[in-house]
Amino acid sequence: MAEIWKKDGFFIGDDDYVQRMKGEVEPFVKDHVVHDFLQARDGLKLSYYYALQEGAKGTVVIAHGFCEFFDKLSEMVYYYYRAGFNVFFLECRGHGESARPLPDADPDMVWVKSFDDFVWDYDDFVRQVVLKKSPVRPLMAFGHSMGGCIVARTLEEDPDLFDRAVLSSPMMSLGWGGLPMIAVHAAVFWAVIRGKMATYLPGQHGFDNVPTFPECSMKSRVRYDHMFSCRQEQKGAQVYGGSYAWGKASLSGMKTCVKKAPLVKTETLMLTAGKDNMVTPDGQEAFLRRCSCCRRKNFPESQHEIYNAYPEERAEYYDDILSFFSAPL
Numbered sequence: 001m002a003e004i005w006k007k008d009g010f011f012i013g014d015d016d017y018v019q020r021m022k023g024e025v026e027p028f029v030k031d032h033v034v035h036d037f038l039q040a041r042d043g044l045k046l047s048y049y050y051a052l053q054e055g056a057k058g059t060v061v062i063a064h065g066f067c068e069f070f071d072k073l074s075e076m077v078y079y080y081y082r083a084g085f086n087v088f089f090l091e092c093r094g095h096g097e098s099a100r101p102l103p104d105a106d107p108d109m110v111w112v113k114s115f116d117d118f119v120w121d122y123d124d125f126v127r128q129v130v131l132k133k134s135p136v137r138p139l140m141a142f143g144h145s146m147g148g149c150i151v152a153r154t155l156e157e158d159p160d161l162f163d164r165a166v167l168s169s170p171m172m173s174l175g176w177g178g179l180p181m182i183a184v185h186a187a188v189f190w191a192v193i194r195g196k197m198a199t200y201l202p203g204q205h206g207f208d209n210v211p212t213f214p215e216c217s218m219k220s221r222v223r224y225d226h227m228f229s230c231r232q233e234q235k236g237a238q239v240y241g242g243s244y245a246w247g248k249a250s251l252s253g254m255k256t257c258v259k260k261a262p263l264v265k266t267e268t269l270m271l272t273a274g275k276d277n278m279v280t281p282d283g284q285e286a287f288l289r290r291c292s293c294c295r296r297k298n299f300p301e302s303q304h305e306i307y308n309a310y311p312e313e314r315a316e317y318y319d320d321i322l323s324f325f326s327a328p329l
Helices: 002-007 017-032 070-082 115-133 146-157 181-194 221-233 244-259 281-290 311-326
Strands: 034-039 045-051 059-063 086-090 139-144 164-168 267-273 294-299
Touching: 017 070, 017 221, 034 115, 045 070, 045 115, 059 070, 059 115, 059 146, 070 086, 070 139, 070 221, 070 311, 086 115, 115 139, 115 146, 115 244, 139 146, 146 164, 146 244, 146 267, 164 311, 181 244, 244 281, 267 281, 267 311, 281 294, 294 311
Parallel strands: 059 086, 059 139, 139 164, 164 267, 267 294
Antiparallel strands: 034 045, 045 086
16 A cells, blocks of 8 residues: 555655645644543543544544654544544643643643553543544554553453554553663652652653754654644643653553453554664563464564654555555454
8 A cells, every 4th residue: 555655645755744744734634623622530621633524434543652742643643534534633631732630740741640541531532532423433543652552451441442453662661761670660669658759750851942853762854843843832742751650650551451461352453663762572572472363563673653764664654554444354
């Protein structure tokens, strides 16, 4: 499919990225994407976006990664829509325009009481919003990084919800900046004892307006520049670092994700990055060993954000996803 959608003008490269974002993607968002809010189980106000079309051949529900927001993935939303799918995007609690669970804390800091809060939000979003607005099957899940863990946990807890799922660089074990796990657990334990759960993890901080390319998770400079300008212009997009509470919740969420992998019944495709600088392969490999319905494809030269890789890798990545989503059930 990659060659077809490239010839059809579907694929946005690097040289024409700025022009086509302004000429195609931004008008698409303005004209076709609806922004609304959902009330979570604990009353928190969650931001979501969706785009519907006549004759849709299915529905895709996106779960984004740590410190991401809608405009960073608007190109992806555009591709899924152009491929014929209705598309839904939930901004996780503490991200984007969704409310912060600790309103008095630094709004740039991700704080969550339990990883299950992310999972319940995503599951409720699908059942209360997606299925009502788009009862179009097949229903597809896409999750990147932290969102990959959220999707995997949803597949475990609600195994009949989705027809297919893609886990992109899923967060099932983290590198923690090279710290040994015993040090990570000790630091979290210290934070619990000292009441420091609403402070930043070591090395984490709020948005400082300092670009980090190329020491980041993507290879496409033009896409990094777009994402960074969004952070500069949108207060909600300036979420930038994790708290000890997020670290503790993620440790538990990743462990549970791998442990309950045998519960997954949904046909699942895992796409991994060979030069991932955010997540480690240990958890992904353990999940694959335990989940009989998940297969993997690796992109050996890609960093963590495969959807922001070099053009050929990116084309192959979307080709794999769209072929998987479009294949007969």
